[in-house]
Structures are given as C-alpha cells and as structure tokens.
Amino acid sequence: MGYNYRFAIRAFFLLLSLTTFLNPSAATTRRLTALVKQQPLVLKYHKGPLLGGNVTVNLVWYGKFSPKQRSILVDFLQSLSSVHSRSPQPTVASWWRTIAGYTGKPCTVAVGNQVLLESYTLGKTLTIDKLPVLAARGSKRGGNTAAVNVVLTDADVSVEGFCMSRCGKHGASRRGSAYAWVGNPGKQCAGQCAWPFHQPIYGPQTPPLVSPNGDVGVDGMVINLATVLAGTVTNPFNNGYFQGTAGAGLEAVSACTGIFGKGAYPGYPGEVVLDQTTGASYNAVGVRGRKYLLPAMWDPKTSTCKTLV
Template identity: 55%
Template sequence: MATTTFLIHLLFIFFFSILHASFATRKLTKSLPDSSDLMKYHNGPLLAGNISVNLIWYRNFNPTQKSIISDFITSLSISSSSTSRKPSVASWWKTTEKYHTKSNNPTTLSLLLAKQTSDTTYSIGKSLTNDQLVKLAANHASENTVNIVLTAEDVIVPGFCSGRCGTHKSSYKVNGHGSKGKKYRFVYIWVGNSVTQCPGQCAWPFHQPIYGPQGAPLVAPNNDVGVDGMVINLASLLAATATNPFGNGYYQGMRVHH
C-alpha cells in the first residue's frame, strides 16, 4: 500500500484551513486562516450515509500514481482498531464526525472506493473548461456518490495555479428521459497534478513554496511531488465536501453559490 500515514499531521492543518473558508476551492494562500474565527452551521444537509467514491483519471497516470490516490481513499474507511500505527488516515477522518453530530439531523458517513475510469486520449481536449469538468464528473454520478476528477500534469484548467489547486462543487443530473426523468443533485471534486505547472503553489510542502519562508521542502512520502501534493489537496476537499456539500452546511463568511 502506498505511504499515507506520514501525511496525517499535514492533513489536520489543511482540514481546518479548508473548512474555515467560505469558498469551495483549495485556494492558494500565503498564510493559514485565523483559528479564532469559528465556522457556523447554516442548516443545510451534510454528506451522509454510505457514499461511493468514483475516481475519474483524465490523461496519463501510471499504476503507482493511481495506487497512491486509491490507497488514500481506501484508508479513510479502515477501522482505527485494525491499524497498529497511529495516527492513521482513518483516525484523521474521524475528526469530521463532530460536525455531523452537531447538525440539525445527526448523521454518519462512510466512504467506499468504487469505480475507476481512465481517459488517456484527451477526449474533450487538453484545456478543460469548468463545464467540461462537470461533464467528466457526471460519469457514474448519483445521489450517493462523490466523483473525483483527477487531471494529469499537462492538462490546463481555468484558475489552476493562479487561484486554486482544486475545487469541490455540486451539479444536477437527470436519470431517465422526458417527463419521467428524475433530476437529482450530485457532488464532485476536481484536483490537478501541479508538478510541471506550479509545484511551488500546489505541491507544498513537498516543493519549495513561491511565497513565505523558504525552508527546505519535506520529502514526498511516495517520492512523487505532484501526486503527494494531490493527496494533500484531495484530503482537504473531501473534508469540505463532507461538511459543506451544497454550500449551506458548515462554513465561515458569506455563502458562495454551488
């Protein structure tokens, strides 16, 4: 299994930094938010129940890179009692539970790795629009899934590097045809591999940062700066998706349209 336990102390930092944000992106920032600012619950639904996580690989990822991401997702649902080493990914993920128990309708959440699809031929282009990200995310979408679009290092996405490293949002899909079709809302995440475009922005702390103190970067635990950076970004976005899937759950500041 790919190394993930070495990322745990970093995940705690990014978990709280993304949850305190009022926007739905893993933003590029020069400093962490003020921890004295508290998140508020806005009475909306949280991600709950048994949720399937589908991975959509866009362009080229080798088997080792895929295993790093898929092992991380699988590790979220491993029982803490079944792991001898702590902290674990599962024990970190349990920090989201307090938000579910404080909501208007206390719930539980279980994530399970499900389908994986690969698109290695630039089927909708090398430069993707936000609408095209939604189109990719709609594959296998349902009310009980989180679809994660992962773009390779040579794929261009609006705002990538200049303003965001990834995003979580929701959209609508219709099952069936005509008047009998059922419209439902699904949630999705996008994360890009920044290794050739902007590792100093989106692969920190495994690459020298563009801003701030210029200390030596940490060694990427899987020796892949880009994909290990993706794990950090994906972790924070999954936590934000769980606690604010539709823009009216837990967040700080003004609501942003999903």
C-alpha cells in the same frame, strides 16, 4: 458553486510574505506571535444537508496516470474507512473520524467506479464548466445518485484557475449531485499546490519535505483531495459548514491551510514524523502501510485545527 482555494491560498501566501517582510528570521526562530491578530475560527452550520453515512467516491482519471500514481490515490481513499486498531501511529482513518463531529454519525468512504480517460477527449485545457461534464462520466446510468464523482487531472492538463487561484474544487451539478476535482501540480505549480514537498512560491525558502510516496505531484494531490473531499461532505451544496461567503468560504480543512503538525506557522508545516529509512515526512498511515501527509482539520468539538501529531 462549491469551495475553491482562492481565499485560503492567497491568505496563506500573503501571511507567508508578510511574515518574511516583517521578520526575516521568522523561518528559523518560529516566533510568529501577534504579527497578524487572528480572528476566531468558527465554521457556522447553515442548516443545509450533509453527506454523512456511507459515501461512494467514483473516480474519473483524466489523462495519463501511471498505475503507481493511481494506487497511491486509491489507497488513500480506501484508508479513510479502514480499521487500524493495532497501528502504533496515527492513521488516515483517525484523521477522517473528525468528520463525525460535523455529520453527527460516522462517515464511511468506499471507492466505486473508476473511469480512465487517457485520450484527453476534451483536450488538455479545460474550463471550469467542463468539470461537472467529466464528473458525470463517473456515474453509471441508474447508479447511486448520492455518490461523489471526483475528477483527477494529470500533470499535462491545464484547468481554468489551476495554480492561479485553486488547487482543487468541489461543487454540485445541475442534477444536484456532488462532484470534486483535483489536479496534479507536479509540472505546473508544485510550489503552490504541492507544498510542503516543494519550496513555496513566496516567503521563506526553507528546504522542502521529502514526499512519502516519492511523487511530489501525487502526494500534493493527496493533500488537496483530502481538502476537497472533507469540504464536499461537510458543505456539499454551499449551505453546510463554512466561514465567510457561500461558495468561497473556509471549510473543514481549508480553514487550516498550511498546518500539518503541532507548532505550524506560515512557511513551517509543523512537527511531523520522519521516516528514518527514506527521509520522507508523513503524519498518517494507511492501508498496506502506505504513508501520507494530511492537513489539519477544524474540529467542531473544540473549534480548533486538529492535527494528528
């Protein structure tokens, strides 16, 4: 139950490969007009409940994440609802505000419980049915049942379908609570689940962007966490906003896979900001000046993929 990356990833890399085959110079000329006729992108609302208002995110760290890696991801979540009124650049919070167009009211995010499972209690190879089991560890007995429990697996953990058909997943447990999972692709499939910080598996082999926090796997996790969290809020029980088949359709961010800035096309993430000191690419600033590269989000007000820059 819940969205996974199967169709979004395959469609992205299929178009990437098709582009290269039909027009080998497309990576440098940026001429992708009419190679594939685009269907109207409309995420239909299926009348189900959404997770608007105040959302608590509980984190289950499965494996050996370093303190720095944990801080990158926690700072991202805390940045979703932080106020940056004086920031001269787009912020993580301004990216998240598009969610209000779905829920009809502001949606704030707070980090709740954090559980460290560094001993791989269920092993280093997990089946999909183990994810809600791990997610349940994020809720304290008698805690907030409306919270989203997010499982984060480290680079040494293999999850069923990871890299092959998904970079993350969200769904609902038998008790009706929402959960999500994102894996660290640094060792297993950076070219698929950490693009554009690594050369893609298929298509034009253009130089990758420099990751803003110096960790390709974790900066890739930020992109995928942003994707599944937006999907969890706007389509928590497979009857919210999506296009296509319930449980495998395109959602708020997965509908815009591969788009990070204006002028994006398969193999080119679009125009983003370059840090003149580090050479890293980003498009949003978070708490403590932390920089992130966030994917475009489908805007229900304009029916387009909205980018920050």
